[in-house]
Amino acid sequence: MKFYLRLVFVFISFLFLTCNFHYFALANELRSQTENLDKISEDKIRFHLIRVEETPKSNLYNSPALEFELAKSKLFKLSRSSKLNLTYSTKTGNYDSGLSGLMFLLTLGVFPWFTESQSNVTFTLMDREDKKIIRDYTFPIQGRKIVSWLTIPFYIVLPIFSDSMDGGTNYDVSNVSLRLLVEAFEAELVKDCIEDPKLLETLRNKGNESFE
Template sequence: MAQVKKIFLTLFVVCHSFGCYLHHANIQGDSYGAKGLIFGKEPFFKGTLPVRVEFDTSEKAFVKEYLKRKGHNIDVGDNTIESYFSEEIVAKFRNSKYFTHNSSANMKIRVLSSLEEVKFPVISAIAAIGTLGIFPAITRTYGRIQFELFDSSNNKSIRTFKYSVQHREFLGTSAIVLGSFLPLFSERFDHSTNSRNFAIMRVAFHQFENDLMLELDQDKSLLKKFTSDSNKIYALLPFKTNSNSLKSVEDQLHSELESQFVKSGIEMVERKKLDALLEEIKFSNSGLTASNRITFGKLSNANRIILLEDLVIKDPKTSNQTEIYFTIRCVDVESGKIIWSKLSKYSSSQSNSIDWHIGISAREMIYQLQTSGEI
């Protein structure tokens, strides 16, 4: 038995070094993907839909513990779990010919995923050892991905598309050869150096995209809900300074956030114009009131104000961790309604400069806003 384990471990190390994990994913019931190829129907819908995408990954921590209990204390690897919570789904929306990301879109698409079962190789592992990996060891995973259409104007869920996903991970010397060309012909396949892959999210997205477009062909009332206001103009206000020692850090973080907002496609009030207006109406001294909010909006043409507050930086010299906390919230100029509010909890053990950490914390916040469908 010890010799068998040694052989399999050697096979695993060799295959891993050559990057020979081959993945295949499909929607349950579609004959491993063949049904869509043979009987697939091309949607008649032409055009683009303005949307916001919210990708909820909050279940990720629960899934790991759930699978551990379900498998009688068998630990499922992080890469296997990450495949069902991959940011690839957001990338597919942004690259689709049917969707246009718009921060003012009425329709928000909420994406929720889960990993429900993992079946490790048993018989196939024995065959893999006996054939030196020509017959691969096959790990199977099963999960569920759903896409909810949420009508923001009515604060109502109007349609949900649910898909059961099947995934197979092939580990063996044959995967080196097959993995080099199969992904070129179909996005259902992926080739990687570990258990993490993008094929799962790809097949779920393409099935949803196809099903939604076919439904829009038949239901014109649904199509009318994909609307958007004119692009909003945002004004990012500086921190309300509480300490002179934090002033330079506050300014730098403000600049980093502003730069990241612009890169994400958000239209911002120019910094020089912003500073002049804040000085003119004494905004920073009096705080956000209905009167100065509306006055500021008229003078700057801003529709929304982004406020930065409660900056806390913990000294890495005492804890070997750099921690940056702050709150960021967006307020509608006309109504004063809070559009969204987030808390940054950045923490890193990297021994880089504080400037580097500020830049990363800003990018993390923007990414958080993007994946929650806020911008």
């Protein structure tokens, strides 16, 4: 009997690890500012990254993978000694469908288990010395996660055609959504810097200043 119980436990655990499909939508997302980005990206904006972890629940939009996405940017350069801080924070509400979760277990992963989330992601540029906020940008993002064996074809195929979908074995990280959030922040900042060259000058000057 214990052997069969262990098999059931392993099988259910395997379901949770392999059948995650996630799609999301950014509110008021700007299109990429490629031409404007090329104009101002010769001298990158340096900053010290502070990622404020959201507890106690894990968050698809707040993980160490953020640093990797920022490091790929043409506009930014990470620097621990810079006097310009970039603080990244999230505030998330998760809503589980208890009935679908129960049906998921009863059908051994065939019936989809739905989880919805509403998050606000904030990028704050701040003077590291006097703590004065230079600019902050908040992006609402709505997501839905579906867990089921039936989602396997979808999370393999659909992300090829859409940047708003991903899936796989990791429930706590969404590299695709992090990349889109960084691109949205980049686009907003580029737009503001083109409209206000003094802002770009301030960010570059403060970013280039370093603590000894």
